[in-house]
Amino acid sequence: MKHPLHMLCRPHDLLLAHALLRGLLVGLLITPSWAAVPAKPVATAVPPLAALQMSVKNWVAQSKKVTIEQVSLAPLDARVKVLACREPLVVDQPFASDETIRVRCSQPVWQQFVRVSVAVKAPVTFVSARTLPPAEPAKRWVLVASMPLQRGMMLNETHVQRAQVDTPVMPVNVLEEASEVLHAEVVRDVRPGVPLRSHDIRPAVLVKRGQMVLLSVGQAQGFQISARVEALQDGRFGEQIKLKNRDSGRELSGRVQGPNQVAGL
Template sequence: MRIFPVLVLIAALASPAMAAAKTGPEDILDAARAFMEGYAGELEADDLEAEYSLGSLDPRLSLAPCAQDGIAVEFSSDPMQTTQPSLLVSCQGKRPWRMYLSVSLDIYGDALVSARPLNRGDRISQAMVTTDRVVVNAIRQGTITRPDNLIGLELKRPVRAGTPFTPHLVITPDAVSRGDHVMITARSRVFAVRTRGKALADARVGEQVLVENLSSARTVRARVIAPGQVEIAM
């Protein structure tokens, strides 16, 4: 789906008398409406719905005629990041001009939300999640729409029922916890040796953690590669 920029052109006026006329507020609003209707049609392809209202213009507004390329309209900011984007309306030619028009825009789409109140540290399961229609461009962090991108993650703070899940609301849980028995793999280019150990701290996948080798009683620093598994480069 194209989001930014998107252009729409209003056809040039046909007769010389009409071409000499000024560009007034209704011309600009007509161009903006045509642009927004086209954008709403693009959103429908992604199962999104748009509701919008255009800002008002001074009825005395009078700009140079736009007879060759027509009036061009585009978003001046990403409409998926705000409910109050503005439109840049412009005309090229011998007497070019440009102006901004405010617009209120709500984009509705399905998102994963909490099915009930949840606590910080809860590990998200399917029973904690439901789907609801939300204003997606009112959530600047972006929404999570796929369950496989959410299930098993851990909440960073408490949430109320109906709260949309966002990437900033969840974290990957610890893959090992202090006191867990883990499998240590010492790996080189040609061979690998495995032994059992005990984690001395909490850590997530990709993090370093101190591990006690249960065979030698030595403490080593290893990288967590999966739940219950750490690796040492040789």
């Protein structure tokens, strides 16, 4: 039996062994591509300076209970270069002053100090209705009794006067002009200073049936004829009534113009 070493010493076997050894050496000298390329740094979406500024603003806004828009940062020294941090930034306030904020990074290790200011908004003042001075009540010119008015009294300008009265206590259908009470009578008693209402008065009877009244025909400034006639009806201001000329017995019509005064039609 031949020794294995003798078998390897054959020319054919020697060539095969040489080829295997050569391939092994070449494989050891070639490094795989995945092992030779260094890891590329991961690109950050936010620039380092912008990330620092945003971290400071968020921290100040949360700690001071303000909005981010109220927080302003002083520019950093142009010679200072902010490096990207692989870990979350740590923000704190190391000094008693509220204006200085510290930002630290653990990888790579660095720290920066940033000066900040917070714009304080003017507080909205809510004024309670209780603190407001009472508003002046609206007033209105109305007609009030200038003296005690008794039921059935015939009114004229001397019985009334105009006065200012608060609107909230204004009665309904109040009178405003003295002309509204001319040839009117009071239907109820009215105290002085009390506003007069339309239903407190009514047109007075100026002409009574059977009385002799003055009938006028024509214009007051021009040609006018007057005669004494008998009233056949009661009449109030502006009402049309029947009249009678006692001398001729002729019936006429006229419109009441005042106490015992009638204008011919």
